[in-house]
Amino acid sequence: MLRLDARRNREKILLAARLAFLESGPDASLEEIARRASVGIATLYRRFPTREALIREVVVLTKQELLAEARQAQADQPRAWDALAQFLRRVAIRRLGSLLPVLGGRVEPDQVFYDVRDALIATVRDLIERAQADGDLRSDVGFGDVQVMTNLLSRGVQAPPGPVSDRLTARYTELFLAALRARPDLPALPGESLANGDLEHYLAHLDTAPDKAG
Structure with missing residues (x-):
């Protein structure tokens, strides 16, 4: 120890x-x-x-923090929609959703990695399915949609860091949440949510080169 x-x-x-x-x-x-x-x-x-050992531990730590945020939201909010919204807000403002694409395929998974990943997926899927059962979340949204949008919210307005970035992140997170709410007049989304290997492949190959200010 x-x-x-x-x-x-x-x-x-x-x-x-x-x-x-x-x-x-x-x-x-x-x-x-x-x-x-x-x-x-x-x-x-x-x-x-090694650099690879450091990268692996950073990824595992981040997934553990994502899982902790999801479980805390479950504990804080009796309604699944409110828990999902709390989770997404926290992940976006803490930039937790942007790390996997940055590190791409540099992580060699082990059992600890798989255990925390699977627990995170199960927890967020549970929030999604219960929010849909309650009629709060549109029925054509899947885990892959939440994962991809969380990544984009986390990384899209992170430079330069500071109050303006935080305000934009909060604003766009609320826009995303508004788009997730179930309404009878909404047209169906085109295509399907990414799942499993397709989702991991997409996230691991995003262009994550940091913007360079002139």
Whole structure:
């Protein structure tokens, strides 16, 4: 078991790495990550001997936080629609939905990865299905729609970071939620929601090169 200071250093490195990967992609400078975490580069390498090991832990941490947000929304809101809306708002403002495409295929999955991924999918699917059963969520929306739009909301207005970005994220999240609400006059959506392998393939191959300000 890690000592308290070692555990704190590990957490600081993971949080700094997540920000760096979101800004600069999977080849972000490890020295810069160490600097942001206020640790030496040797400390980073002791915790994460390879870039791939660091990327994997960042992805798992983010999925764990997504799962925690989904379960917290379930606990906070008795109605499934309200829980789904809380989850989407939190994920968008925290930019949690944008990491997987940034890191793409650089993660070697293991059982821990699969367990947290499957738990997250099951929790969000449950919210979707119950909201549809209640008549609050349009019936032609699937898990893939929520996943893709969460990613776009998380990454589309993240640069430059700050109050303006946060306000735009909140605004577009509410527009997305309004589009999800069931109404009898809405035309059916074209095509079908992405699922399983098609969804993972799409997310892993999005163009995630960060915008460069002139």
